[in-house]
Amino acid sequence: MNILEVRDLRVYYQTIKGEVKALDGATFSVAEGEIMGLAGESGCGKSTLGRSLVLLKPPMKYVDGKVFLEGEPLPIWDREKMNAFRFAKVSLIPQYAMNALNPTKKIKRIFADILASRGIRLKQVLSELNWRFELVELPLEVLKMYPIELSGGMKQRVVMVLSTLLNPSLLIADEVTSALDVSTQKAVAKMLVEFRDQRFVKALIVITHDISLLYQIADTILVMYAGKFAEKGGTEEIISDPKHPYTRLLISSLPKIGVRYMETKLRGIPGHPPSLLEPPGGCRFRERCPEAFEKCGEEPPFITLDSTGRQVACWLITGNHD
Amino acid sequence: MKKKPRKVKHEFLYFAWRNWKLRLGLLVVFFFVLLAIVGPHLTPYEPWAYVGPSARPPCKEFWFGTTMFGQDVFTQFVHGLYPVFLVGVLGGGLATVIGTLIGFTAGYRGGWVDEILNTFTNVVLVIPTLALLLILAAYLGVRSFFIQAVFIGCTAWPWTARAVRAQTLSLKAREFVDLAKISGMRPAKIVLTEIAPNMLSYLVMVFILQFGGAILNAATLDFIGLGPTRGISLGLMMQIALLWGALPLGMWWWFVPPGLAIALLVGALYITNVGLDEVFNPKLREM
Amino acid sequence: MIELEHVTKIYRLGTFGRRALRAVDDVSFRVAQGRVVSLIGESGSGKTTIGKMILRLIPLTSGRILFEGNDISALSGRALKDYYRKVQGVFQDPFSSYNPIFKADRIFRILKTEFFPTVGPQQWDKRIREVLSTVGLVPEEVLGKYPHQLSGGQLQRFLIARALLLDIQFLVADEIISMLDASTRIDVLNLLAELRNNRGLSILFITHDLSLAHYLSDEAIILYRGSIMESGDIEKVFQRPLHPYTQILLSSVPRLDQKWEETEIRLKVQEGKRTAGCPYYDRCYLAEKGKICADLKPQLVEAEEQHFVACHRFREIPKEVKHAAGQTRGTSLA
Numbered sequence: 056m057n058i059l060e061v062r063d064l065r066v067y068y069q070t071i072k073g074e075v076k077a078l079d080g081a082t083f084s085v086a087e088g089e090i091m092g093l094a095g096e097s098g099c100g101k102s103t104l105g106r107s108l109v110l111l112k113p114p115m116k117y118v119d120g121k122v123f124l125e126g127e128p129l130p131i132w133d134r135e136k137m138n139a140f141r142f143a144k145v146s147l148i149p150q151y152a153m154n155a156l157n158p159t160k161k162i163k164r165i166f167a168d169i170l171a172s173r174g175i176r177l178k179q180v181l182s183e184l185n186w187r188f189e190l191v192e193l194p195l196e197v198l199k200m201y202p203i204e205l206s207g208g209m210k211q212r213v214v215m216v217l218s219t220l221l222n223p224s225l226l227i228a229d230e231v232t233s234a235l236d237v238s239t240q241k242a243v244a245k246m247l248v249e250f251r252d253q254r255f256v257k258a259l260i261v262i263t264h265d266i267s268l269l270y271q272i273a274d275t276i277l278v279m280y281a282g283k284f285a286e287k288g289g290t291e292e293i294i295s296d297p298k299h300p301y302t303r304l305l306i307s308s309l310p311k312i313g314v315r316y317m318e319t320k321l322r323g324i325p326g327h328p329p330s331l332l333e334p335p336g337g338c339r340f341r342e343r344c345p346e347a348f349e350k351c352g353e354e355p356p357f358i359t360l361d362s363t364g365r366q367v368a369c370w371l372i373t374g375n376h377d
Numbered sequence: 378m379k380k381k382p383r384k385v386k387h388e389f390l391y392f393a394w395r396n397w398k399l400r401l402g403l404l405v406v407f408f409f410v411l412l413a414i415v416g417p418h419l420t421p422y423e424p425w426a427y428v429g430p431s432a433r434p435p436c437k438e439f440w441f442g443t444t445m446f447g448q449d450v451f452t453q454f455v456h457g458l459y460p461v462f463l464v465g466v467l468g469g470g471l472a473t474v475i476g477t478l479i480g481f482t483a484g485y486r487g488g489w490v491d492e493i494l495n496t497f498t499n500v501v502l503v504i505p506t507l508a509l510l511l512i513l514a515a516y517l518g519v520r521s522f523f524i525q526a527v528f529i530g531c532t533a534w535p536w537t538a539r540a541v542r543a544q545t546l547s548l549k550a551r552e553f554v555d556l557a558k559i560s561g562m563r564p565a566k567i568v569l570t571e572i573a574p575n576m577l578s579y580l581v582m583v584f585i586l587q588f589g590g591a592i593l594n595a596a597t598l599d600f601i602g603l604g605p606t607r608g609i610s611l612g613l614m615m616q617i618a619l620l621w622g623a624l625p626l627g628m629w630w631w632f633v634p635p636g637l638a639i640a641l642l643v644g645a646l647y648i649t650n651v652g653l654d655e656v657f658n659p660k661l662r663e664m
Numbered sequence: 665m666i667e668l669e670h671v672t673k674i675y676r677l678g679t680f681g682r683r684a685l686r687a688v689d690d691v692s693f694r695v696a697q698g699r700v701v702s703l704i705g706e707s708g709s710g711k712t713t714i715g716k717m718i719l720r721l722i723p724l725t726s727g728r729i730l731f732e733g734n735d736i737s738a739l740s741g742r743a744l745k746d747y748y749r750k751v752q753g754v755f756q757d758p759f760s761s762y763n764p765i766f767k768a769d770r771i772f773r774i775l776k777t778e779f780f781p782t783v784g785p786q787q788w789d790k791r792i793r794e795v796l797s798t799v800g801l802v803p804e805e806v807l808g809k810y811p812h813q814l815s816g817g818q819l820q821r822f823l824i825a826r827a828l829l830l831d832i833q834f835l836v837a838d839e840i841i842s843m844l845d846a847s848t849r850i851d852v853l854n855l856l857a858e859l860r861n862n863r864g865l866s867i868l869f870i871t872h873d874l875s876l877a878h879y880l881s882d883e884a885i886i887l888y889r890g891s892i893m894e895s896g897d898i899e900k901v902f903q904r905p906l907h908p909y910t911q912i913l914l915s916s917v918p919r920l921d922q923k924w925e926e927t928e929i930r931l932k933v934q935e936g937k938r939t940a941g942c943p944y945y946d947r948c949y950l951a952e953k954g955k956i957c958a959d960l961k962p963q964l965v966e967a968e969e970q971h972f973v974a975c976h977r978f979r980e981i982p983k984e985v986k987h988a989a990g991q992t993r994g995t996s997l998a
Contacts, residue, residue: 096845207707236706237872241916241924264846267918294920308850310879311920312902316857321879323854324847327815552761556771556823559719559753561745561778571763 064120092269095279153210208239402649416455468591471530476537484545589646671727702877705887758819817848896971
């Protein structure tokens with residue numbers, strides 16, 4: 056059974072100029088044990104997707120779509136009803152979470168407070184907590200410290216343990232490594248995998264703009280552009296054989312160690328993403344796509360290509376060429 | 378049918394007008410200002426003149442009734458509004474200016490200048506203003522509203538200095554200040570042309586708070602008898618009323634209007650401030 | 665061109681400044697003309713502090729910074745302004761670099777007032793269009809707009825254009841790429857490379873991202889906690905990292921062509937107390953207690969031509985250390 060099933064989810068932002076169609080028709084699923092990477096640039100809707108599954112609050116507006124968590128419908132539009140699911144069944148590590156730790160409380164207190172709001176006493180889970188701390192290589196003294204005494208990497212690990220303590224079925228991690236140093240990034244990313252391996256969580260969605268990070272830890276990668284899905288597939292396949300022009304251009308524009316300007320001048324993607332207030336009809340990548348043709352004026356459906364589960368939304372691949 | 382997004386020319390004014398707190402607050406303040414200007418012409422009486430029977434409750438002739446001495450309360454009321462605004466603007470303005478100058482300098486220069494100014498601010502903060510005023514009263518024979526305004530201005534600025542210093546420190550750390558420095562701008566010019574304009578919204582709110590605070594401060598001083606030795610203000614009205622037994626005698630029309638007016642005015646100013654904060658700070662806006 | 669000699673910056677913290685924080689500790693290096701040098705380090709390494717000291721935004725505690733042989737801390741008034749004609753900077757956060765209440769092109773006007781008061785409006789307009797086209801911006805798209813109406817990439821390029829108006833010789837680029845989107849990054853990087861190639865511009869490229877550094881630079885300086893750990897020609901440093909820290913950095917970078925190895929990384933528990941010895945001591949896999957690493961701070965020595973390292977034990981690097989390009993390193997340097 057799939058841990059998460061999302062069908063045609065639409066979440067818009069309400070602004071004074073109108074509705075920003077940040078997430079416009081998302082359909083996908085995450086299987087048990089899967090770490091799905093959600094990649095894209097700023098404004099593509101990946102954070103919106105992540106957040107809407109856990110805490111959908113104004114100015115976000117639920118417009119349409121269905122979400123199922125382990126077969127049960129997830130009422131993301133109802134904040135009250137979601138209380139029962141949040142943290143216990145689906146949990147989110149938001150961006151900048153490590154800065155959201157209450158600076159006036161000791162770490163132990165922060166844990167105790169969150170558990171108390173679920174009706175659980177800290178004593179009951181203390182041994183489990185100790186073991187998790189060991190797993191993420193946090194010394195137990197950390198419990199007696201204030202957030203300000205911890206480094207960025209340590210705070211991030213505290214937040215990770217906090218978000219997974221009740222073993223939620225689905226964990227959504229939003230840019231959890233971007234504010235960290237390179238060496239800590241690797242440790243934290245590996246920790247996410249460890250959580251899955253230890254079965255603390257059944258499935259993970261890792262949101263980031265850093266595709267190379269996803270190459271290291273994700274099983275599948277889903278690429279988003281301007282509120283829509285561009286491509287989804289197994290990590291190896293997406294990286295070695297990207298089919299959607301956006302994915303191809305994106306990957307080829309990333310500087311890699313071993314590639315120098317002298318030898319190979321990389322190219323970026325000219326232009327910028329369309330405004331989501333009044334998005335253009337048809338394929339949203341059309342304007343920047345070097346291979347756009349007539350059919351692209353019609354919106355390409357997100358289609359499954361083969362039995363490996365590879366999906367693309369691009370007429371070049373799925374439709375008729377001229 | 379597609380819905381066209383509304384064209385918004387001035388996002389700022391849009392929010393400013395839509396904000397009910399701002400509208401309500403400004404309306405109330407404007408009402409009192411109008412009353413202060415127009416009021417004295419609405420009444421045929423002089424504030425200190427003995428024009429009627431004493432201790433009369435409100436009636437057609439005397440809209441707010443009469444005092445113990447037969448003076449028209451309404452006339453006193455509308456004449457008493459003007460000094461309230463005077464002291465508020467002058468005292469509040471002076472406090473804002475002093476606090477801003479000290480806060481700016483301390484925040485921007487840092488180092489020992491900051492230390493010295495901080496110490497000075499703290500000293501002024503802990504000076505018991507009441508005791509100071511009593512001493513001053515003993516030396517100054519006659520006190521005017523102007524002196525009162527100056528006194529308030531010179532004692533109410535410390536929190537403003539602290540707040541402005543904090544703002545300056547945060548703005549100073551912004552990279553556009555660094556950019557101005559490597560563009561060869563002199564420090565004074567940077568403060569005037571880069572930092573100050575950014576703080577304008579903050580300073581407006583600071584002034585409104587000081588304005589309201591000065592009114593309250595003045596009313597309190599008047600009420601306990603440390604007000605000006607001449608003239609009439611709302612606070613003085615209340616002082617005289619209570620001195621002459623208005624409370625036990627049930628002459629509510631003598632002290633309730635001035636008290637209520639002060640409460641409404643200061644309250645309106647604070648609500649305006651909250652509204653302004655929402656206008657200036659997009660994150661606080663309700664959609 | 666720019667030379668740092670034993671530059672140190674100590675911040676005094678706590679009441680009455682009792683505690684000392686050594687943000688930069690005895691750093692010396694040189695940036696020659698037409699070279700891009702990457703200053704690579706993580707947070708707390710002191711790289712931004714160095715950049716700001718070169719731009720005269722922060723005073724030095726000790727040491728000297730020389731520009732074309734002259735000590736820049738002696739400059740003031742007219743001479744300082746002349747310095748800024750030749751040396752400029754671009755910072756990390758494009759949105760913070762602009763005063764939000766003014767239009768973006770005000771930064772050009774400021775330059776004109778300060779540096780070119782006598783230039784006529786038509787000629788000035790021509791110059792602006794020239795630099796805008798050099799950085800790849802369309803004048804009609806970016807002039808007359810407020811910062812929030814432009815994208816991060818456009819804002820950064822605008823700032824580079826501003827620097828070019830002055831016909832500079834040296835640019836401090838402090839993490840200018842990190843806040844840009846992946847598809848825009850490469851364009852700004854290419855622009856910097858072109859400026860180096862076509863104009864002979866020297867660039868101090870401050871970054872924590874090794875792939876960017878490798879793409880663009882000629883030389884690299886690896887900074888840790890205020891001290892240089894390794895430096896030299898970039899190929900040499902990246903192909904054959906001699907310092908344990910550099911090795912860890914290179915093996916931690918997520919790559920698209922190979923997976924992470926199972927290198928053991930000791931995570932920092934707490935900020936180690938500053939010992940007299942090597943700054944990397946408490947994280948180093950080569951260090952042993954009671955040996956020289958804890959007591960004596962290593963100096964930068966020349967391990968081979970154009971490759972310097974500050975480590976007492978760099979000759980003892982294990983044979984099986986995989987390096988940047990994915991090939992196994994041979995025997996240790998003897």
